[in-house]
Amino acid sequence: MNRCDFSAWELSRRARLHAALDAALPPAETYPARLHGAMRYASEGGKRLRALLVYGAGEALGLAPEQLDAPALAVELIHAFSLVHDDLPAMDNDDLRRGRATVHKAYDEGTAILVGDGLQTLAFEVLAASPQLGAEARSQMLLGLARASGSRGMTGGQQADLAAEGASLSLAELEQLHSHKTGALILACLELPLAAAPAASPDSRLALNRYGRALGLAYQIQDDVLDVTASTGTLGKTAGKDISSVKSTYVRLLGLEAAQARAETLFEEAQTALAGFDERANPLRDLTDRIRARRH
Amino acid sequence: MNRCDFSAWELSRRARLHAALDAALPPAETYPARLHGAMRYASEGGKRLRALLVYGAGEALGLAPEQLDAPALAVELIHAFSLVHDDLPAMDNDDLRRGRATVHKAYDEGTAILVGDGLQTLAFEVLAASPQLGAEARSQMLLGLARASGSRGMTGGQQADLAAEGASLSLAELEQLHSHKTGALILACLELPLAAAPAASPDSRLALNRYGRALGLAYQIQDDVLDVTASTGTLGKTAGKDISSVKSTYVRLLGLEAAQARAETLFEEAQTALAGFDERANPLRDLTDRIRARRH
Numbered sequence: 001m002n003r004c005d006f007s008a009w010e011l012s013r014r015a016r017l018h019a020a021l022d023a024a025l026p027p028a029e030t031y032p033a034r035l036h037g038a039m040r041y042a043s044e045g046g047k048r049l050r051a052l053l054v055y056g057a058g059e060a061l062g063l064a065p066e067q068l069d070a071p072a073l074a075v076e077l078i079h080a081f082s083l084v085h086d087d088l089p090a091m092d093n094d095d096l097r098r099g100r101a102t103v104h105k106a107y108d109e110g111t112a113i114l115v116g117d118g119l120q121t122l123a124f125e126v127l128a129a130s131p132q133l134g135a136e137a138r139s140q141m142l143l144g145l146a147r148a149s150g151s152r153g154m155t156g157g158q159q160a161d162l163a164a165e166g167a168s169l170s171l172a173e174l175e176q177l178h179s180h181k182t183g184a185l186i187l188a189c190l191e192l193p194l195a196a197a198p199a200a201s202p203d204s205r206l207a208l209n210r211y212g213r214a215l216g217l218a219y220q221i222q223d224d225v226l227d228v229t230a231s232t233g234t235l236g237k238t239a240g241k242d243i244s245s246v247k248s249t250y251v252r253l254l255g256l257e258a259a260q261a262r263a264e265t266l267f268e269e270a271q272t273a274l275a276g277f278d279e280r281a282n283p284l285r286d287l288t289d290r291i292r293a294r295r296h
Numbered sequence: 297m298n299r300c301d302f303s304a305w306e307l308s309r310r311a312r313l314h315a316a317l318d319a320a321l322p323p324a325e326t327y328p329a330r331l332h333g334a335m336r337y338a339s340e341g342g343k344r345l346r347a348l349l350v351y352g353a354g355e356a357l358g359l360a361p362e363q364l365d366a367p368a369l370a371v372e373l374i375h376a377f378s379l380v381h382d383d384l385p386a387m388d389n390d391d392l393r394r395g396r397a398t399v400h401k402a403y404d405e406g407t408a409i410l411v412g413d414g415l416q417t418l419a420f421e422v423l424a425a426s427p428q429l430g431a432e433a434r435s436q437m438l439l440g441l442a443r444a445s446g447s448r449g450m451t452g453g454q455q456a457d458l459a460a461e462g463a464s465l466s467l468a469e470l471e472q473l474h475s476h477k478t479g480a481l482i483l484a485c486l487e488l489p490l491a492a493a494p495a496a497s498p499d500s501r502l503a504l505n506r507y508g509r510a511l512g513l514a515y516q517i518q519d520d521v522l523d524v525t526a527s528t529g530t531l532g533k534t535a536g537k538d539i540s541s542v543k544s545t546y547v548r549l550l551g552l553e554a555a556q557a558r559a560e561t562l563f564e565e566a567q568t569a570l571a572g573f574d575e576r577a578n579p580l581r582d583l584t585d586r587i588r589a590r591r592h
């Protein structure tokens with residue numbers, strides 16, 4: 001795809017996501033209004049990379065966008081829930097997220113806890129209610145999303161991250177942490193669409209798994225690099241926070257240049273994993289380049 | 297059933313639940329060990345009323361206990377998650393639960409937030425993974441559980457409870473709060489089994505719905521009564537907490553005697569709703585009497 005086609009694709013898929021999000025979130029004035037207002041606040045903004053990965057992978061498998069709206073929305077809701085809880089004072093204690101006040105700052109701590117709880121539940125509700133998916137696909141997606149989000153996935157990674165505060169991790173320990181904290185949900189973005197594509201070949205399953213593992217790790221290394229090289233204004237969250245605290249990062253363990261080089265290699269690996277797909281994977285290829293070039 | 301038969305039934309169903317719970321919870325030593333240890337801690341104890349309601353209602357519909365293990369476990373995991381989050385300092389700030397330290401006291405606040413998150417996810421995982429249910433039943437149960445737990449159900453009720461601190465609610469407002477906070481999940485215990493019983497008559501569906509609404513409300517009124525009449529040792533949580541704080545309760549709004557009488561009437565209504573079921577509903581009938589007679 002040329003750049004213009006990719007922009008049109010991205011705009012269209014983001015519009016689908018936002019329509020689905022608006023339909024799924026309870027109206028802000030419904031009981032209890034404070035919670036529903038805060039859930040909408042917490043769901044706004046963001047790069048929507050995870051949703052775009054779902055559309056990109058699903059379309060590479062020949063699925064229609066209609067079949068991908070529910071899983072795309074579900075992964076974004078899980079991501080939004082995790083950010084709200086991770087930002088809490090008892091966790092990372094962040095005041096700024098996506099360029100504005102975190103939920104516990106804009107509302108209060110109790111509400112922020114409940115916002116995260118409600119967004120998590122809504123992710124599962126959206127999948128369970130999707131009329132575009134058969135019961136078998138729904139059920140498989142629900143299982144995949146639950147495993148990726150739970151204590152053996154994303155939530156477990158956040159616990160490991162809490163435990164790692166002030167500790168020096170080895171590279172293997174850091175990769176284990178991030179393969180849970182961010183990697184599991186990114187991998188789920190690639191694997192959920194497979195539940196709606198039972199005819200997908202073992203090769204394409206394996207390829208998407210490889211792609212997801214490489215991309216997830218590349219993305220996290222890039223996060224550590226941007227924490228050092230970008231400004232708070234560009235990031236929309238506090239820059240330099242990880243490197244200034246006693247926290248293990250890829251930059252600290254590898255050095256800035258080697259970390260950058262490692263991320264580049266992993267982005268190449270991700271692209272190579274997609275080699276067997278036809279032109280329907282072009283949005284996913286272009287999205288990968290876009291992520292690689294991100295500055296926040 | 298005579299008392300002895302009911303005790304045998306209860307023991308057997310509790311044993312099923314605990315076996316399912318032990319199999320579903322990640323071993324305490326697996327990564328991240330602190331989280332998995334705390335998830336086990338948070339899941340121990342409790343009256344298991346919600347699981348017993350699932351078995352009781354499902355067996356009244358002619359289902360086998362094997363078909364009910366997953367929903368029984370799922371509602372208990374949702375209940376456990378809600379207790380851990382409700383006890384947090386930013387919420388009800390309780391130190392004692394089920395006779396011992398709350399999770400944020402025994403561990404720490406960040407871990408307690410993640411324990412709740414992980415238990416919630418596990419509830420959905422358990423349903424999505426159940427080999428005893430067909431894809432359609434799984435999917436319907438997941439939808440029912442998500443709706444009952446989310447911002448339009450239990451989580452919304454907790455938000456309303458936070459907002460009601462220090463406020464004077466009318467009886468209608470108090471019922472709206474509790475129909476969300478405790479009523480929605482109790483109702484789900486009766487409705488989840490229906491997803492595995494597609495041949496159930498409209499009459500029995502309606503009857504279980506009536507039963508669940510009456511029981512849920514009776515249970516909450518009884519909670520307010522016990523907060524006044526029972527001791528902390530018997531309750532396993534701090535007694536007199538609600539009546540000593542500026543909090544709306546049924547006892548405060550109706551007076552102790554009228555609240556007790558209202559609970560009794562609702563327990564009668566619940567029993568009457570079961571009149572059309574055959575003897576397979578006897579465990580549910582006996583369970584209702586047991587709840588009615590509870591002292592904690």
